[in-house]
Amino acid sequence: KMVKTYLEEELDKWAKIAAYGHEVGKRPWITGDESIVGLMKDIVGANEKEIALMNALTVNLHLLMLSFFKPTPKRYKILLEAKAFPSDHYAIESQLQLHGLNIEESMRMIKPREGEETLRIEDILEVIEKEGDSIAVILFSGVHFYTGQHFNIPAITKAGQAKLTKS
Structure with a gap:
C-alpha cells in the first residue's frame, strides 16, 4: 500500500x-x-x-552465467520462458555466443499454448523431462514481467534437479 x-x-x-x-x-x-x-x-x-545486493539484473545474470553455465557437447541449452525480460534474452544470447553456440539451437524458449497468455506448469515440466538431458541451465523469472504470471520455481527446480540426477 x-x-x-x-x-x-x-x-x-x-x-x-x-x-x-x-x-x-x-x-x-x-x-x-x-x-x-x-x-x-x-x-x-x-x-x-x-547477503550482497549489487549491480543491475543484466550484470548479475552475466556474472551468474559466467560461473554456472558450463556447456558440454551434451548439455548446452538454456531454458527460459518466451518473452522474458528483453535484457534476459540479450544476456543469454551473449553467453551462448561467448561459448560459440548457435542461439537458435541453444536458447530453448517455452511459449504458452495457442490462444493462451501464460505457461502451464505441466508444459514446463514436460519440456524439462523430454529435453533435460541437453539443458545446462534453467532460467525463469519468479514473476513474468509482462503477464504477471507467477512461476512455481520450487517445482521447476525440483524437476531440473531430478533430471540431472537421472543422467
Missing part, C-alpha cells in the same frame, strides 16, 4: 534535487541496498552478513 507513496516521494526527490538524491533524504539511494538486506534474508535463506 505504501509503494505508491514511496515511489512518488522518490520521483519528487529526483525532480527537485536529481543526482543529489543518492546522498540526501529519508532514503538516500546510495544505501538503498542496506535497507532491504533484512527483508532478503528470509527470501534467500541466509544471514544478513551473507
Whole structure:
C-alpha cells in the first residue's frame, strides 16, 4: 500500500534535487541496498552478513552465467520462458555466443499454448523431462514481467534437479 507513496516521494526527490538524491533524504539511494538486506534474508535463506545486493539484473545474470553455465557437447541449452525480460534474452544470447553456440539451437524458449497468455506448469515440466538431458541451465523469472504470471520455481527446480540426477 505504501509503494505508491514511496515511489512518488522518490520521483519528487529526483525532480527537485536529481543526482543529489543518492546522498540526501529519508532514503538516500546510495544505501538503498542496506535497507532491504533484512527483508532478503528470509527470501534467500541466509544471514544478513551473507547477503550482497549489487549491480543491475543484466550484470548479475552475466556474472551468474559466467560461473554456472558450463556447456558440454551434451548439455548446452538454456531454458527460459518466451518473452522474458528483453535484457534476459540479450544476456543469454551473449553467453551462448561467448561459448560459440548457435542461439537458435541453444536458447530453448517455452511459449504458452495457442490462444493462451501464460505457461502451464505441466508444459514446463514436460519440456524439462523430454529435453533435460541437453539443458545446462534453467532460467525463469519468479514473476513474468509482462503477464504477471507467477512461476512455481520450487517445482521447476525440483524437476531440473531430478533430471540431472537421472543422467
